Each structure stands twice: as C-alpha cells, then as structure tokens.
Amino acid sequence: MLRLDQQTxxxxxxxxxxxxxxxxxxxxxxxxxxxxxxxxxxxxxxAMSPTFYEFEPTxxxxxxxxxxxxxxEPVVIxxxxxxxxxxxxxxxxxxxxxxxxxxxxxxxxxGGHDGDESLELRSFRIVAGEVTEEKVTVVRE
Amino acid sequence: MAVEVKxxxxxxxxxxxxxxxxxxxxxxxxxxxxxxxxxxxxxDRVVDGEGLRRxxxxxxxxxxxxxxxxxxxxxxxxxxxxxxxxxxGG
Numbered sequence: 001m002l003r004l005d006q007q008t009x010x011x012x013x014x015x016x017x018x019x020x021x022x023x024x025x026x027x028x029x030x031x032x033x034x035x036x037x038x039x040x041x042x043x044x045x046x047a048m049s050p051t052f053y054e055f056e057p058t059x060x061x062x063x064x065x066x067x068x069x070x071x072x073e074p075v076v077i078x079x080x081x082x083x084x085x086x087x088x089x090x091x092x093x094x095x096x097x098x099x100x101x102x103x104x105x106x107x108x109x110x111g112g113h114d115g116d117e118s119l120e121l122r123s124f125r126i127v128a129g130e131v132t133e134e135k136v137t138v139v140r141e
Numbered sequence: 142m143a144v145e146v147k148x149x150x151x152x153x154x155x156x157x158x159x160x161x162x163x164x165x166x167x168x169x170x171x172x173x174x175x176x177x178x179x180x181x182x183x184x185d186r187v188v189d190g191e192g193l194r195r196x197x198x199x200x201x202x203x204x205x206x207x208x209x210x211x212x213x214x215x216x217x218x219x220x221x222x223x224x225x226x227x228x229x230g231g
Contacts, residue, residue, distance in 0.1 A: 025228070043228075054229035057198045057205050064225055077228060091231030095196055097151045098228070 001134050002076070002102045002123040004028075004037060005141040011040045013119050016080035016106040019045065023053040024106075028076035029067050037075040037102070045079075052091070053079045076123075078104035085109070086120040088131050096126035102134070144172050146222045148183070155183040164222070169201060170212035172222060187224060188212065196227040 004012075008028055015024045025045050028037035041063060046056040055063070067073065077098060081089070086105035088096070096103060107120040125132045144164045148156050156162050162180060166172040170188075177184035187197050192211060199206045200223045206214045216222065 027228075047229075052229070052231050054227055057207075057227070060198060060225055060228060061200050061203060061205075061223065064223075074228075079230060089231040091229075095227065095229050097149070097196075097226035099151060 001137060002037075002104070003137050003139055004076075005139055007141065008037060008040050009121070009138050011042075012078050012104065013106060013121065015042050016108050016119065019080065020108040020111070021050045021082045022048055023050065023080050023082055025053040025055060025077075025079040027063065027074040027101075028078070029063075029070075029072040030075035032071050032073045035075060039072065050082045074098055074101050076104050077101045078106065080106045080108050082108050086122045088124055088126060093126055093129055093131060099125075099127045104136075143218060144216050144220045144222055146172065146176055147224065149224055149226055151226060152183055152186055152224065155180045155186070166216065168212065169199065169206055169214040169216055169222065172216055173212070196229055198225045198227055199223070200225070 015026060023045055026042040029039040029041060030036045044056040044059055045053045047054045086107040088103060088105065103124045103126050105122055121136060123134050123136045125134060145161050146164045147161045153159065162176055164172040164176040166175050173184045173187060187194060193199060201214050201216055202220055
C-alpha cells in the first residue's frame with residue numbers, strides 16, 4: 001500500500017495537469033527505509049513528449065546526490081500518461097530500475113486543464129518485469 | 142590509481158550490497174573492466190557492445206560522460222564515477 005498525504009497527492013496531479021499534453025514526471029523522496037514519501041520533487045521531462053518521459057540527466061545526478069546527503073530514497077517515482085490509462089506501459093516496465101520505489105501513474109487522458117475533474121491516480125510495484133498494483137491511501141496531514 | 146565508483150541500488154547485487162567500490166584505470170572503460178574483474182557482471186549492465194547503454198547514465202566528477210568521450214573519458218586518481226540508471230518510460 002502507498003500512503004500519500006493530500007498535499008503531495010495534489011502536487012502530483014497539478015504537475016500532470018500543467019504539463020499535459022506532454023508527460024510530467026518526478027519523485028517524492030523520503031527518509032531511507034521509512035517508506036514515507038515526504039519531499040515532492042518535480043523533474044524536467046527531457047523528452048518533452050506526450051508518449052515518453054526521461055529525467056534530465058544532469059538534474060537526475062543532482063537529485064541523487066541531494067538524496068544521498070539527506071539520507072533519502074526515491075519512495076515514489078511518478079509520471080503521467082496523457083492519452084491512455086494510468087497503468088504501466090511496456091516501456092515503463094522494461095525501463096523500471098528502482099525495485100524499491102512505488103511507481104505512481106496519473107492519467108490526464110480526459111484533458112489536463114480542467115481542475116474540477118479528479119484524475120485517475122494508481123500505484124504499482126515494478127520488479128524484474130513484474131507489475132503489482134497496490135492500494136493508494138490519501139491521508140490528511 | 143584508485144577511483145571511487147558509486148553503484149546504484151539495482152546493481153548492488155553485483156557488489157554484495159556495497160554502495161561504492163574502488164576501481165583502477167586511465168579511462169572509464171578500463172575502470173569498468175577493472176571493477177568487473179572483482180564484481181562480475183556489472184560491466185554488462187552498463188555497457189552494450191562497445192558503447193554505454195542508452196538508459197544508463199555515467200558521470201565522472203559530475204560530468205555526463207556522453208559529452209566527454211564515453212568509455213574513453215579520462216579518469217585520474219581520486220576521481221568519482223557515478224552510475225545511475227535513467228528514470229524513464231513511456
């Protein structure tokens with residue numbers, strides 16, 4: 001199960017809406033070993049594409065150095081699908097390289113800019129090509 | 142010559158869980174060969190044929206080696222090599 005606080009949930013959804021029709025991506029870091037996503041870090045999608053995302057390599061290095069200094073992990077790795085459901089694509093599965101992370105997907109296929117509609121947000125574990133969906137619980141902090 | 146090589150979580154199965162290992166060599170390619178001699182299999186996770194894998198990033202002293210000569214990038218005593226898998230998908 002993934003527990004997200006309301007503020008983080010809203011921040012992920014807002015980022016996905018903002019970057020629609022391109023895919024948005026980022027992480028929510030948290031203390032190593034805690035499984036608590038506490039620090040929202042939106043990333044630049046270097047691909048700037050409606051069908052692909054990739055963290056910009058220089059920003060990626062900065063992020064990992066920062067997490068090391070703070071003794072954090074990427075608890076959540078999120079990205080949006082802008083024309084399909086919030087379920088890992090074959091590419092997502094093939095490229096998933098953080099077995100400890102919760103992979104969160106948001107779908108903006110119903111349009112990114114209508115702030116009133118709730119968006120589909122789901123969470124998965126992706127380990128060695130195996131996808132397992134898990135429940136998302138949003139908590140008010 | 143000793144170079145520190147930082148290993149990402151997904152490759153630590155090759156290093157017995159170590160986050161960083163020591164390597165030697167005058168180029169990135171030589172350092173990876175040297176590290177692979179003690180941590181078998183790690184080179185193949187980073188290198189595909191004669192080049193770096195598309196979805197693995199390698200940095201020498203914070204510089205992305207794609208812009209500094211790839212496997213031919215010069216490394217010196219005290220340098221730090223960081224291996225980071227791309228965070229990417231479709």
